[in-house]
Amino acid sequence: MESAEQEISDQRLLKGARARAAIARHAADVASAEGLTGLSLGRLAGDLGVSKSGVATLFGTKENLQLAAVQSAREVFIEHVVTPAFTEARGMPRLRAFIDHWFDYIGEPVFPGGCFRVAGVVEFDSRPGPVRDALAADRADWFAVLEKEIGRAQEQGFLTGQDPHTLAFQLDAIVGAANTAVRMGDPGAIATARGIVYALIGAKA
Amino acid sequence: MESAEQEISDQRLLKGARARAAIARHAADVASAEGLTGLSLGRLAGDLGVSKSGVATLFGTKENLQLAAVQSAREVFIEHVVTPAFTEARGMPRLRAFIDHWFDYIGEPVFPGGCFRVAGVVEFDSRPGPVRDALAADRADWFAVLEKEIGRAQEQGFLTGQDPHTLAFQLDAIVGAANTAVRMGDPGAIATARGIVYALIGAKA
Numbered sequence: 001m002e003s004a005e006q007e008i009s010d011q012r013l014l015k016g017a018r019a020r021a022a023i024a025r026h027a028a029d030v031a032s033a034e035g036l037t038g039l040s041l042g043r044l045a046g047d048l049g050v051s052k053s054g055v056a057t058l059f060g061t062k063e064n065l066q067l068a069a070v071q072s073a074r075e076v077f078i079e080h081v082v083t084p085a086f087t088e089a090r091g092m093p094r095l096r097a098f099i100d101h102w103f104d105y106i107g108e109p110v111f112p113g114g115c116f117r118v119a120g121v122v123e124f125d126s127r128p129g130p131v132r133d134a135l136a137a138d139r140a141d142w143f144a145v146l147e148k149e150i151g152r153a154q155e156q157g158f159l160t161g162q163d164p165h166t167l168a169f170q171l172d173a174i175v176g177a178a179n180t181a182v183r184m185g186d187p188g189a190i191a192t193a194r195g196i197v198y199a200l201i202g203a204k205a
Numbered sequence: 206m207e208s209a210e211q212e213i214s215d216q217r218l219l220k221g222a223r224a225r226a227a228i229a230r231h232a233a234d235v236a237s238a239e240g241l242t243g244l245s246l247g248r249l250a251g252d253l254g255v256s257k258s259g260v261a262t263l264f265g266t267k268e269n270l271q272l273a274a275v276q277s278a279r280e281v282f283i284e285h286v287v288t289p290a291f292t293e294a295r296g297m298p299r300l301r302a303f304i305d306h307w308f309d310y311i312g313e314p315v316f317p318g319g320c321f322r323v324a325g326v327v328e329f330d331s332r333p334g335p336v337r338d339a340l341a342a343d344r345a346d347w348f349a350v351l352e353k354e355i356g357r358a359q360e361q362g363f364l365t366g367q368d369p370h371t372l373a374f375q376l377d378a379i380v381g382a383a384n385t386a387v388r389m390g391d392p393g394a395i396a397t398a399r400g401i402v403y404a405l406i407g408a409k410a
Contacts, residue, residue: 033331035240113331122327125388126238126318136389169397173382177374183330184341192374 020058020068023048027069028076033113035123036066036131063130070134073116080105082145091152092159096203098149099171103197106179107190115179117142143168158202170200225263225273228253232274233281238318240328241271241336268335275339278321285310287350296357301408303354304376308402311384312395320384322347348373363407375405 026048027039040062045052059065085097106115113119121139124132146168153159159167174193181189231253232244245267250257264270290302311320318324326344329337351373358364364372379398386394 035242035328037240037243119327121389122324122385123240125385132389139389166397166401169382169386169394170379170401173378173398174375176382177378180327180330181374184326184337184344189374192371193378196371196375 016058019050019054021072023050023055023058024065024068024072025076027065028073028116029112031066031069031113032073032109032111032116032119036069036120037123039065039069041065066131067134070116070120070131070138073111073120074138076110077105077117077142080110091149091156092201095146095149095153095201098146099175099197099201102175103178103190103194106175106182109179114183115176118176118179143172146171153201167200171197174200221263224255224259226277228255228260228263229270229273229277230281232270233278233321234317236271236274236318237278237314237316237321237324241274241325242328244270244274246270271336272339275321275325275336275343278316278325279343281315282310282322282347285315296354296361297363297406300351300354300358300406303351304380304402304406307380308383308395308399311380311387314384319388320381323381323384348377351376358406372405376402379405 023044027044030044030047031039041055041059042052044065045055055065059068081098081101084101085094088094088097109115117135117138120131120135124135143165147164150159150162150164150167154162154164174196178189178193181193228249232249235249235252236244246260246264247257249270250260260270264273286303286306289306290299293299293302314320322340322343325336325340329340348370352369355364355367355369355372359367359369379401383394383398386398
C-alpha cells in the first residue's frame with residue numbers, strides 16, 4: 001500500500017509541476033505582449049480553462065506568477081538562442097551563432113510580443129523588488145555569456161582592442177532596439193541591425 | 206455684456222486648458238514609471254486631488270488620457286533635448302548638442318521612470334491602435350531630426366560613408382539601452398554608452 005500511495009503522491013506532484021510549467025509558459029506569452037503587470041491569476045485561469053483557485057494554489061501571489069513567467073521565458077531563450085550555439089566551436093563561431101539565433105528569435109518570435117527580456121526589463125526598470133531582481137540577474141547572465149565568448153574570440157585573434165562588456169552592451173542594445181522597431185512597424189529594422197552587429201564583430205552578413 | 210460673457214468663457218477655456226496640461230503632465234510622470242496601461246482617470250484624479258468626473262470631462266476616455274500623456278512627454282523631450290541644441294550651429298555641433306542633452310535627460314531624468322519614449326514604445330509595440338501610432342510618429346520625428354543633422358554633418362565633411370538612418374538607429378539604441386540599464390541598477394551604463402556614442406560620431410567624450 002505504501003508504494004501505491006507513494007505513486008499517487010508522485011503523480012500528483014508531477015501533474016502539479018506540469019500544470020505549473022504550462023501556466024508559467026502562458027503567463028510569459030501574455031506578459032511579452034501585455035506586460036507582467038497585466039498578469040492576474042484570474043486572467044490566466046480564464047485563458048486556460050482552469051479554476052482560479054487551482055492557479056492560486058500553484059502560485060499563491062501575483063508576484064510569484066510574475067517570477068514564474070520570468071523563469072519560463074528565461075528557459076525559452078536558453079532553449080532557442082543559447083543551447084543551439086553550443087554545437088559550434090568556442091570563441092568566434094559560437095559568438096556568431098548566438099547572434100544568428102538571437103536574430104531568428106526576434107524575427108520569428110516565440111513570444112507573441114517579441115523578446116520577453118526587452119519587454120520585462122523596460123517595464124520593471126523603475127519598480128524595485130524581486131521581479132526586477134530576477135530580470136536583472138537574467139540580463140547579467142546573458143551579458144556574462146556574451147562577454148565570455150567575446151573573450152575567447154579575442155584569444156583567437158578576433159575583436160582585438162575591444163572591451164568585452166562594451167561590445168556586449170552594443171550587441172544587446174542593437175538587437176533589443178531591432179526587436180522593438182519591428183513591432184512598431186519598421187520591418188527594415190532587422191536588416192539594419194544585422195548590418196550594424198556584423199560590422200561590430202567583423203563578420204559578413 | 207457680450208464682452209464680459211466672452212471673457213468668462215475665455216477664462217474657462219484657459220482654466221480648462223491649464224488643468225488639461227497639468228493632468229497630462231502628471232499622467233506622463235506616472236506612465237514613465239508604471240506604464241501607460243496603468244493610467245486611469247480615477248488614479249490621476251486621486252493623485253491631483255480633483256474629481257474623477259472633472260478629469261473625465263477633460264479627457265473622456267483612458268485612451269485620450271494616454272494620448273495626452275504621449276503628447277505631453279513629447280513636449281518635455283523637445284524642451285529638454287531638441288530646443289536647447291538649436292543654439293548650436295547646424296551639422297556636427299548641433300548633433301553633438303542633441304547627444305549631450307539626451308544623455309543629461311536620461312542621467313538626471315525629468316520623468317521618474319526615465320525616458321518616456323523608451324518605456325512607451327516598448328510597452329505599446331505589440332498593441333496596435335492610436336497610442337502606438339502616436340508613439341511611432343514621435344519616434345519617426347526624432348529619427349528625422351537626427352538624420353537631418355547627420356546629413357548636414359556629412360556635408361561638413363564628418364561621418365563620411367555612414368548611412369544616416371543606420372547611424373540614427375545606433376544612437377537611439379545605445380542611449381535607450383543606457384536609460385534602461387541605469388534604472389536596472391547598472392550605474393556605469395551611461396559612461397559606457399557615452400563612450401560608444403562619441404566613438405560612433407568621431408567625437409571626444
